[in-house]
Amino acid sequence: MxxxxxxxxxxxxxxxxxxxxxxxxxxxxxxxxxxxxxxxxxxxxxxxxxxxxxxxxxxxxxxxxxxxxxxxxAEAVVRRASAQLADFTHTCFMVTPYEGYVAVAEALAELTPGDHAKKSALFNSGAEAVENAVKIARIHTKRQAVVVFDHGYHGRTNLTMALTSKNMPYKQGFGPFAPEVYRMPMAYGYRWPTGPENCGPEAAAQAIDQISKQVGADNVAAIVIEPLLGEGGFIEPAKGFLPALSEFARDNGIVFVADEIQSGFCRTGQWFACEDEGIVPDLITTAKGIAGGLPLAAVTGRAEIMDAAHAGGLGGTYGGNPVACAGALGSIETMKELxxxxxxxxxxxxxxxxxxxxxxxxxxxxxxxxxxxxxxxxxxxxxxxxxxxxxxxxxxxxxxxxxxxxxxxxxxxxxxxxxxxxxxxxxxxxxxxxxxxxxxxxxx
Missing domain, CATH: 3.90.1150.10 (Aspartate Aminotransferase, domain 1)
Structure with a gap:
């Protein structure tokens, strides 16, 4: 109440x-x-x-x-965050760790798609999560290119501005942007020339053809996509598009990254939007709905990919702040309970x-x-x-x-x-x- x-x-x-x-x-x-x-x-x-x-x-x-x-x-968010606030506000997980961070990582391993071994790293914002997913994919694959899509939005840092499609207001005047980013067509059913019924397979074929010819599949570290686009207009990629891209990634050793920052945590009627077509991403980025309003973000994924970075290669002073972690555990408790x-x-x-x-x-x-x-x-x-x-x-x-x-x-x-x-x-x-x-x- x-x-x-x-x-x-x-x-x-x-x-x-x-x-x-x-x-x-x-x-x-x-x-x-x-x-x-x-x-x-x-x-x-x-x-x-x-x-x-x-x-x-x-x-x-x-x-x-x-x-x-x-x-x-939300009662559980306020209760848990208040209790943590009274104990301590910060020690920095990279200095002296605490249980809350581990508990959030365990919850993410349980909730995200796929039954493989998973690990997480926690950050402050969605843009940070996406940026770190790219870092992890690059060190894991030893490749550099990143593939993104028309109408996609991934943040406001230098790398994520490069990944983001829309110029105004996100990119105008803020360049130069990070290199090795390649943009492909999105399966936007409402505006697809041959109609929504043909959009998924046609857009996938077009994107895969362009990646193969313009970039070279062997050069691609990651494909980064929102399973339901946010700022780009709440575009639901036409059916068949995501499975085809996911399969292409798997066949070519490319890390498939689902950006679920806006669509995650029950928002689309499932815990994560990629579940709709049974997509199991290699890495999934979350933020926004994770902690009931407290700043927290995560990259969760296959343990062997997440472990590719050397010790000290991932982190940040506030990443996985204890109060935000307590809020996330309260938020997840509420989502399950209700x-x-x-x-x-x-x-x-x-x-x-x-x-x-x-x-x-x-x-x-x-x-x-x-x-x-x-x-x-x-x-x-x-x-x-x-x-x-x-x-x-x-x-x-x-x-x-x-x-x-x-x-x-x-x-x-x-x-x-x-x-x-x-x-x-x-x-x-x-x-x-x-x-x-x-x-x-x-x-x-």
Missing amino acids: SALPQERRLITAIPGPKSQELQARRSAAVAAGVGSVLPVFAARADGGIIEDVDGNRLIDFGSGIAVTGVGAS DLAARARHIETVMKARLGAMQEKYEIIGDVRGRGAMMAIELVKDPTTKEPNPEATAALAKACHQEGLLVLTCGTYGNVLRFLPPMVIGEELLNEGLDILEQAFTRI
Whole structure:
């Protein structure tokens, strides 16, 4: 049960006067390059609600970008993290280790796909996890090339900017980028020239052909892919694409890396999105939903690959911080106890029905897609040409924000509204959020 009333409440305009005061302070003190979707300053959050400093309560369809799946103050997360906080905040695992780090690594070995021997290394952020997965793949294979895909997003460090597909705002002006990164076509069913039914096999054949000819399979250390794309537009790779790539990797000694940073931890209705087509990755990167809002990330994978790096070759001062590890154990406890994978599948059933009905009514909705509590709609100017409609997307998001529904946009063309409600959101709030979205369509 949440201590915060699970009801939308608007008592001022959005943003309210106290948020506006804080925004003025922020503008003076915080670098302009750090953006915010909505300049509403949070005071409390839990379940499906964010309460701001003015006392407004917003329905949360963002989960801090897929982080607070268990809620933003889940009892088990708070309890375990508070207990750890009282014992010690830090010793550095590389100096004097502690049990929490080991317990998280054990939990990841149990939960991630595959029954092979697995090991983990813990870090602070998704970008760090991806960067370390590449390091591990390179030292294991003694190769350098890394293959990524159109519309992919992997982070904001120098290497992960190189891996990321979209220029603005992630890469613009920040180069030069890390070398030996090769981008291949993505199986984007909605925009595939010969139609979604042909997309998986055709895109896989095209990608494999390009890797073989342009890079050489023997030069590739890793194939890095999101099993359900995040920032790129919640694109679900067309069926058959991931299995074909995984098989190609296996046949050529390439490390297959599933980037599950946004899609992991029950978000898609399974513990990990790659389970949908039975993919068992060599390495899997996780972050976001892992620790109920505390900064933690991991690379988990085949023991022999994970052990390829020399002692001292992996690590970082804060990696696997004890308080964050305690939060992760609380978050995993909550996911198991409440069966949040099943809850995410229920959210998908509700959202697909409602969004499908809206698509029939408004031809601006070109595509409804996603899995579990990771759903999206792609907005177009014309359903025939599929020309992206970023203007309508921005207007709809703004209209939702004004009515107290927090939604996020994404997509290479800026024309996707994405929905990431906490898996613990109540039924009434979920439907009320969808009502607000529908009313926004009516107005716009």
